[in-house]
Amino acid sequence: MWTWNNLWHWAGHPLSWPGFVGMLVGAVVILLLALLVVMYSIYWQRKFIGWMQWRIGPNRVGPWGLFQTVADVLKLLVKEDVIPANVDRTLFLLAPIFAFVPAFLVLSIIPFSAHHVFTANIGIGALFYVAISAITIHGVMLGGWSSNNKWALIGGMRSAAQMLSYEVPLGMSIVGVVLMAGTLNLNGIIAAQMHTVWYVIPQILGFIVFVIAGTAEMNRTPFDLPDAESELVGGYHVEYSGFRFAFFMLTEYVYLLAMGGLMATLFFGGWAGPFLPGWLWFAIKIFIFFTFQFWLQATLPRIRQDQMMSFSWKLLLPLALANLVITAVVKVLV
Amino acid sequence: MNFVWNGPMIAFYVLALSVLGAGILMLSVRKVVYMALSIGGVFIGAAGIYILLGAEFVAVAQILIYVGAITILMMFAIMLTNHKAEEEPFRWTVRNATAAVGSVLLALVLLAVIRSTTWPVQSANLNLNGGNSNPVAIGLVMFKQYAFPFELVSLVLIVGLVGAVILAQERKEEE
Numbered sequence: 001m002w003t004w005n006n007l008w009h010w011a012g013h014p015l016s017w018p019g020f021v022g023m024l025v026g027a028v029v030i031l032l033l034a035l036l037v038v039m040y041s042i043y044w045q046r047k048f049i050g051w052m053q054w055r056i057g058p059n060r061v062g063p064w065g066l067f068q069t070v071a072d073v074l075k076l077l078v079k080e081d082v083i084p085a086n087v088d089r090t091l092f093l094l095a096p097i098f099a100f101v102p103a104f105l106v107l108s109i110i111p112f113s114a115h116h117v118f119t120a121n122i123g124i125g126a127l128f129y130v131a132i133s134a135i136t137i138h139g140v141m142l143g144g145w146s147s148n149n150k151w152a153l154i155g156g157m158r159s160a161a162q163m164l165s166y167e168v169p170l171g172m173s174i175v176g177v178v179l180m181a182g183t184l185n186l187n188g189i190i191a192a193q194m195h196t197v198w199y200v201i202p203q204i205l206g207f208i209v210f211v212i213a214g215t216a217e218m219n220r221t222p223f224d225l226p227d228a229e230s231e232l233v234g235g236y237h238v239e240y241s242g243f244r245f246a247f248f249m250l251t252e253y254v255y256l257l258a259m260g261g262l263m264a265t266l267f268f269g270g271w272a273g274p275f276l277p278g279w280l281w282f283a284i285k286i287f288i289f290f291t292f293q294f295w296l297q298a299t300l301p302r303i304r305q306d307q308m309m310s311f312s313w314k315l316l317l318p319l320a321l322a323n324l325v326i327t328a329v330v331k332v333l334v
Numbered sequence: 335m336n337f338v339w340n341g342p343m344i345a346f347y348v349l350a351l352s353v354l355g356a357g358i359l360m361l362s363v364r365k366v367v368y369m370a371l372s373i374g375g376v377f378i379g380a381a382g383i384y385i386l387l388g389a390e391f392v393a394v395a396q397i398l399i400y401v402g403a404i405t406i407l408m409m410f411a412i413m414l415t416n417h418k419a420e421e422e423p424f425r426w427t428v429r430n431a432t433a434a435v436g437s438v439l440l441a442l443v444l445l446a447v448i449r450s451t452t453w454p455v456q457s458a459n460l461n462l463n464g465g466n467s468n469p470v471a472i473g474l475v476m477f478k479q480y481a482f483p484f485e486l487v488s489l490v491l492i493v494g495l496v497g498a499v500i501l502a503q504e505r506k507e508e509e
Contacts, residue, residue: 123467131394134402
């Protein structure tokens with residue numbers, strides 16, 4: 001029995017052609033949404049950091065500079081596609097794809113609204129995010145290696161080491177939430193929070209580890225060592241230009257969106273909230289996360305390379321494990 | 335044999351072909367970094383087949399550990415040690431020819447055994463997870479039924495970890 005509803009609720013039915021079309025439409029809608037959010041998060045980043053530094057920020061292209069990032073994206077897309085002579089050509093061309101595809105793939109499980117339109121309601125959602133986002137490391141590392149440039153190589157190596165080590169505390173901090181909710185399904189975690197409180201309160205230790213490890217995982221300040229402009233020129237993407245460079249930037253900001261969505265889901269009740277519709281609550285929570293990240297970027301200096309690795313393994317991981325043990329003990333006792 | 339052309343069957347053939355393709359690619363490319371990358375493709379394809387079999391948790395763990403950690407560690411080692419590691423182009427030698435004949439024979443034997451075995455037919459509504467979600471079902475089996483072997487495996491892992499640390503330390507002292 002086919003109705004218009006099947007087009008949107010394909011996840012609950014066996015695969016059919018209309019359901020397949022619905023999936024495609026969903027993917028395109030999410031892609032457009034991601035592009036729009038990325039463009040305006042960059043605008044907000046410039047504007048917000050500008051205000052914090054007593055500047056005006058972009059204000060020339062369009063009203064209040066609203067079309068500044070549109071112009072920048074257009075510039076990147078029409079720029080000459082430069083492939084330096086001595087790069088490893090195949091990997092140089094593949095690396096931005098390896099970086100971007102997982103970033104877009106993890107959006108497939110973020111529950112954007114109460115009826116999880118367009119996104120998959122799979123049983124292992126939280127783990128899926130951690131697993132898929134690990135594939136991006138390949139793109140960053142191969143991009144740095146294939147560039148045949150010492151700055152790019154160092155940036156790629158740093159990034160691989162950093163993302164690999166911070167992935168462990170990130171995953172461990174999620175386990176505390178999973179333990180409390182009793183499910184890996186992201187909608188199930190939201191439902192569990194609706195019965196009690198937002199998990200940011202009981203899981204405050206896990207939340208702190210999650211935010212720090214998540215910031216490092218996204219290579220954002222103060223963990224932006226892989227593309228440290230002042231020491232590595234541009235890090236792993238120094239040889240990239242035009243739309244390949246745009247892909248690396250897109251990856252970074254799509255991950256910002258995905259990580260914001262994951263954090264809102266795990267610790268702040270996802271789309272749940274009074275009065276306003278679910279998608280708007282979700283957008284507000286992600287917007288606050290964005291603003292927090294840009295605030296960090298304008299405030300903190302870069303962490304030192306030799307401190308960075310030991311910070312993850314010697315401080316964050318034990319903290320996350322302690323949080324896990326405390327959560328388990330409390331759950332058994334209460 | 336009766337083939338049913340439904341979604342999972344098509345997905346299986348696509349996945350199986352891409353796993354085999356990535357495997358052949360891994361054997362035929364000459365640069366070590368490309369080999370590490372194509373073995374990552376094999377791992378992802380295998381994860382896809384796990385999903386088709388209903389083992390979502392195993393699939394995601396496969397991606398997390400094999401693609402996310404092991405392949406990257408391999409590449410890391412390759413990049414840090416030998417920047418331009420390349421194998422010599424392939425040539426037919428006696429050893430290669432013997433290996434090829436052996437592989438073909440092994441494939442024939444395996445095929446004959448697989449075709450001659452009568453496989454148990456699974457009933458369509460058999461629920462392996464026992465009504466639980468996939469990770470819960472695995473957790474129940476692992477911590478109740480197989481709790482002791484599970485702990486033994488963790489012991490083996492610790493021995494491996496400590497052994498690796500000791501090996502690395504000894505080399506440092508020699509220098």
